[in-house]
Amino acid sequence: MIESWRWYGEFDSISLGDVAQTGARGIVTALHGIPYGEVWPQDAIAARKRQIVDAGFNWVVVESLPVHERIKKGEGDLTTFFANYRQSMANLAAEGVTTICYNFMPLLDWTRTDLAAPVDGGATCLRFDAVRMAAFEIYMLGRRAAEDDYSHAVLAKAAAWFQAATEDDRAGLLSAIMAGLPGAFDRYDIAGLKTALAGYDGIDRDALRSNYKRFLDEVVPTAEDLGLRLCVHPDDPPRDILGLPRIVSDGADLDWVLKAHESPANGITLCSGSLGANPANDVPAIAAQVADRIHFAHLRNVRKDPDGSFEESDHLEGDTDMVALIRVLLTEQARRRDAGRADHAIPFRPDHGHHMLSDLTRDLIPGYPLIGRLRGLAELRGVIKALAHD
Template sequence: MNNIKKLEQTFRWFGPEDEVNLQYIRQTGATGIVTALHDIPCGEVWGTKEIYNRKRMIEESGLTWSVIESINIHESIKTAAPDRAEWIQKYLESLTNVAACGLKVVCYNFMPVLDWTRTDLNYILANGASALRYDAASLAAFDLFILKRAGAENEFTAVEKEAASACFNKMSEQEKTVLQNTIMAGLPGTDEVFSISEFKSHLRRYENIDAEKLRENLIYFLTAIIPTAEKLGIKMCIHPDDPPFPILGLPRIVCNESDIARIISAVPSPSNGITFCTGSLGANPVNNLTEIIRKFGSNIHFLHLRNVKKEKDGSFFEADHLDGDNNMAAIMSAIIEEQKLRFLKGRTDVSIPMRPDHGHKILDDFNHQCYPGYSAIGRMKGLAELRGLELGLRAII
């Protein structure tokens, strides 16, 4: 089966303002672009003119717009607000428009209020590189002593509260401000940072929404959009929660194998799939990543490949792509086996789009302003490692 197509190598790009421009990306060896219209407010309709213009810009650089990440979901849909039908209709219009422009894979997430969350965007490793880090004590310190969320003290153990207090007491005022701005960052591709009062306002909308209710709201959304997505030939792929456990009083519902099974079985369709993120799922110690691929491989429409080093208290940091707690060789082998199954079934989506996720800052990356986790050279290093791993395994599997 040497004629099976390799994974499609892609790179995330945040649009014309991104210092890691399309010319740089082309030099990495990636052929596909993962991006979104970040200037359109969350929930508003993506017009065909704007989509075509962005697609033309990418194609004129010799690349392909392979995956949309993301058409963000309005909070009214997540909270089942009275106006959610209007926002779902707008989402359907966006899907119709992107399909008309030839775009067929849409990554999205259903995380309340915040996107992926870290406490340190510049964690210095032993070799001098910089990584992203989630520190459990710092998150608890923010929750208890800066946000001062009502009821938070009941959600931490005595040991966790002691660690949070020690962490908070040793921080300078500047460090507290940096921590707050890091956690309160808005959607990727924007410079939005919530104030404490704004965030508390969002939290109030979730006071009566637990994990089961949030899951009901997700299934309602999927029931409304998946039939249209299937008719349009669009593959929707939900991204796991990051980190894969509740934080700041907000529920999480895409954290493990059971969560994935419930989402896929609730609305059975080739268009209802997942973004398989080895970093998000890998940060949860209960997850067996290769087993998840074997069980849900046919529903994997997009791959985020990265690695993490976990700590006993729930903390973790982004490791080198091939050097972390996730066995990337075993993961890649399982992905290649899934490709073989697709090939034998005559599927047309054998070349699954893959991107290196959350690269370190290394070398000249420190001289550029990039979005956290999206440095040029660090990600190129990750892509080169993953490319070599894939080619090596294909020679022996």
């Protein structure tokens, strides 16, 4: 497997020199400064690749080439947006960058309510707290329909939290929820978020699936022609949120995605944390189900609470059996090698991580510390080495 590291380029206070000391040799990045929907120029891609190669790395995965919100909504004439996406794909292929991770989550990417929840020993982690999310939806957004999405116990605690919360508490909650858009240009206040959510009025699960199928129809043939592999990232969290449908949340959803285009170019980013946040998901079993179309893996772990809350755990200590999951990936990698595929190795990266030690005082992207991910990578490396030895 290819040890990789997500790097945010000019937005990242972690340098490529720092990354070199982790032992990872693949870089996962994007042109985060380009607004969604615009073409990624080939010269900009070439410059980023040169920066990565000169530092001793390979650019192994693009994460992400964003899908514009108008495509997700199926809104208006999308000819230019689809053409721009295909041109960006062509420009990446021309520079030899051939794996593209993307997501089809409406409006927000990963969503958390706490960016620095305390962990035993003094570290902090990302957390999705059902009580705070309910308080945000019902009392800050005024989305009364959200009451149907939470238990009576959570609703009671949400009302109590909101009544006791200060303006700073509420502002901090909004900021945390908006933090799942690193490198994006849209950051919403409450009024702006209400307006953005209104743009999805009438778009249910079936409508969003239809819009997703249209996107795949527009880009998968181009990916086939260019020798690219697209890999969708699962929803995070894997549940409807803010009244928005989520359609890449479990094994059945992934099966639908893969059947929408029976092509090696149409694949999956296997994110163990995103899928693992759904109590009904058996992540190793899902990985085995879609193994031949896994083009990229995010390896992290979460610990779930009965009320629907979850938080990032140590990579080997959460609810997902990480050893069993890695065994599935190694088995698939061996199958590809035995079939004669030159590109049999699966790139993976340690996803998220606890903020600990000196990272606690650094200005870092939430969830993407240096030391916490280094610890995760070291643990995952040990599991991979042990399983490969067996």
